[in-house]
Amino acid sequence: MLYTQDEVLEYVKEEDVKFVRLAYFDLSGKQKNATIMASELPRAFEKGISFDASAIPDFEEANKSDLFLYPDPSTLSVLPWRPSAGKVIRMFCDIKYPDGSPYKKDCRYLLKTAAAKIKAECGVDLQFGTEFEFYLFKLDENGEPTKIPFDKAGYMDIAPEDKGENIRRNICFTLEQMGITPESSHHEEGPGQNEVDFHYSDSLTSADNASTFKWIVRTKAAESGLYADFSPKPIQEKPGSGMHINISCSDPSKNENILAGILKHIEEITYYLNPTENSYNRLGEAKAPHFICWGRENRSAIVRLPAGEKTRIEIRTPDPTCNPYIAFTLLIHAAIDGIKSNLRAAEAATENLFDKEVAKKVSYKTIPDTLEEAREIAEKSDFVKSILG
Structure with missing residues (x-):
């Protein structure tokens, strides 16, 4: 099922979701993620969640290291091996510059x-x-x-x-x-x-x-x-x-x-x-x-x-x-x-x-x-x- 942003927020509320994994990839294809509380999800959709791009090999240098993760609601998945009470969900993210434009080294963006x-x-x-x-x-x-x-x-x-x-x-x-x-x-x-x-x-x-x-x-x-x-x-x-x-x-x-x-x-x-x-x-x-x-x-x-x-x-x-x-x-x-x-x-x-x-x-x-x-x-x-x- 492909969820919209509003549907994801409704799902989180109705299904007792407590943690959200925001997943993205480095240039080698290795999956990375940041975990936020479900209550932070509206902010993630609107403003993104920042991370240190200089810590990811071949991304950015320390003097321009702020990038932002914007969850893609259509990629929502529940992690079935985690507890059913206080669910954990995962979404893949779009990576963007602080001005909101797409990050050119985001391999999902390239594809x-x-x-x-x-x-x-x-x-x-x-x-x-x-x-x-x-x-x-x-x-x-x-x-x-x-x-x-x-x-x-x-x-x-x-x-x-x-x-x-x-x-x-x-x-x-x-x-x-x-x-x-x-x-x-x-x-x-x-x-x-x-x-x-x-x-x-x-x-x-x-x-x-x-x-x-x-x-x-x-x-x-x-x-x-x-x-x-x-x-x-x-x-x-x-x-x-x-x-x-x-x-x-x-x-x-x-x-x-x-x-x-x-x-x-x-x-x-x-x-x-x-x-x-x-x-x-x-x-x-x-x-x-x-x-x-x-x-x-x-x-x-x-x-x-x-x-x-x-x-x-x-x-x-x-x-x-x-x-x-x-x-x-x-x-x-x-x-x-x-x-x-x-x-x-x-x-x-x-x-x-x-x-x-x-x-x-x-x-x-x-x-x-x-x-x-x-x-x-x-x-x-x-x-x-x-x-x-």
Whole structure:
């Protein structure tokens, strides 16, 4: 349900809400929040709640550090694991300067601006869906994470081998209570590795849901005495974890333009889709392609058109450490370029590019091999600068 400001205030009064978490994100996509008493909510809506931006990496310096959080009423969620008496709710916030103008480094603002731009200039809407993979590890006697997987199950195994079944169930129930409906879940290939997939939503809702999901997974894993690891390659010899991004356009005739735009810019934006050194230990292995090409059903291509799908484009390189707001923003702008420039994709790749002998014979370009290389390419990119500054 999408609440208005008045409806939120009425809800707070009628449902015994005592605490309000005002959530926002730093540039890496890490969620931050300030908690206020419910009685302060009218002031938050009207004047915002100030915070020290100089304490957030890469936000502002100390001499201009005051920024303000304005809650977005449409994002209201109750935290179902908190007491029902004296409820706790959470809303995502818009970040603004003291004069009320949007803060240019607010990643939710960047995404909203991109979504409005593709609608205004290209006449289309893009819907996003995510597929998250993560590992569950045991804790040691001091409660610190280990690299001992929670189970030894494999792809789509069932209990008792799959010990994560009840945790995934608990995660999905919690998300549903918060108004987020997962599409499916199952055990993945790696020991202790799990996957949860999400239905399509508009770009901002999808990014909000992705961020909420990671928070809920970590919370529910901790409640079960486990550690949820979203790093791309937590165990060197085992499968890595990705965050596949699915895009669907309201006008399927633009799909080839969008696909071509993404392939044109994928090298420049890899730094934001794969933002850690660990990311590059995953890329190039099974299920994590690195050749810049597309294919029908071909999981070894960076962009895939799944079988039986007429509208879905799947980007297979991103991993869960990326900031979904920034990732979606850059992908939308790549789609805009593809549509406005009427870009056309090359022929579909049909080879199995995970086969090392086959890979030696192809001439496709590849995405960067290291974080440093990806950073250098991004820093030189006029495309990236025009979007992120």
